[in-house]
Amino acid sequence: MSHPAKSLKKDLRSAVIAETLSHSEGERTLRSEKIQNNLSDFMKTQSGFWGAFKSLDSEPQINFDSLSSNVKCCYPKVVGDDLEFYADVDQWNSSGLKVQEPASGKKVKLSELSGIFVPALAFHADGHRLGRGKGFYDRTLADFTNLKVGVCFQFNILNSVPTESHDVGMDYIITDEKIIQPKVKDQRSWN
Numbered sequence: 001m002s003h004p005a006k007s008l009k010k011d012l013r014s015a016v017i018a019e020t021l022s023h024s025e026g027e028r029t030l031r032s033e034k035i036q037n038n039l040s041d042f043m044k045t046q047s048g049f050w051g052a053f054k055s056l057d058s059e060p061q062i063n064f065d066s067l068s069s070n071v072k073c074c075y076p077k078v079v080g081d082d083l084e085f086y087a088d089v090d091q092w093n094s095s096g097l098k099v100q101e102p103a104s105g106k107k108v109k110l111s112e113l114s115g116i117f118v119p120a121l122a123f124h125a126d127g128h129r130l131g132r133g134k135g136f137y138d139r140t141l142a143d144f145t146n147l148k149v150g151v152c153f154q155f156n157i158l159n160s161v162p163t164e165s166h167d168v169g170m171d172y173i174i175t176d177e178k179i180i181q182p183k184v185k186d187q188r189s190w191n
Contacts, residue, residue, distance in 0.1 A: 008162040016121045020058045032061040034176035043068040051116035054100035074108045077101040083140045115147030123150050124161040127169030127182030141168040
């Protein structure tokens with residue numbers, strides 16, 4: 001028998017993608033610019049290697065490389081069931097999941113990252129995320145002790161996100177309207 005959260009997540013994913021794409025490309029572009037500004041403000045006090053991502057169409061379009069001169073962005077590549085991060089990427093490939101991944105670059109150990117920007121379809125203000133269902137970020141973040149920063153549109157902050165024992169909460173969520181610092185970190189509940 002399947003876990004109830006899995007079924008809820010599957011249904012919610014479809015609804016969230018439809019809701020996101022119901023906003024015009026122009027509106028999503030304006031909101032992405034506001035997220036970019038909020039990220040730049042947040043990153044003023046950060047430095048070192050940071051995990052970033054190449055956005056899908058339904059995600060905020062962010063230029064992570066321009067956030068701070070004190071930060072070197074590293075991009076994920078799926079290797080087996082894990083994410084590996086690469087800096088100094090100058091060539092990209094489209095993965096089987098339709099994600100742009102590094103085709104070149106210098107591999108950076110997870111322990112060397114000061115933080116990771118985490119994509120999601122949606123978040124709850126308590127820090128939990130609704131990912132795309134493959135578990136790559138959950139496995140990567142399970143033992144990651146540095147900053148975990150979710151990135152999404154404000155309309156993708158939901159009143160409820162079903163969680164499972166392996167789901168990892170964010171330290172911050174940055175939207176087009178605000179920077180959210182969840183009060184309860186890594187609480188695993190049904191919200």
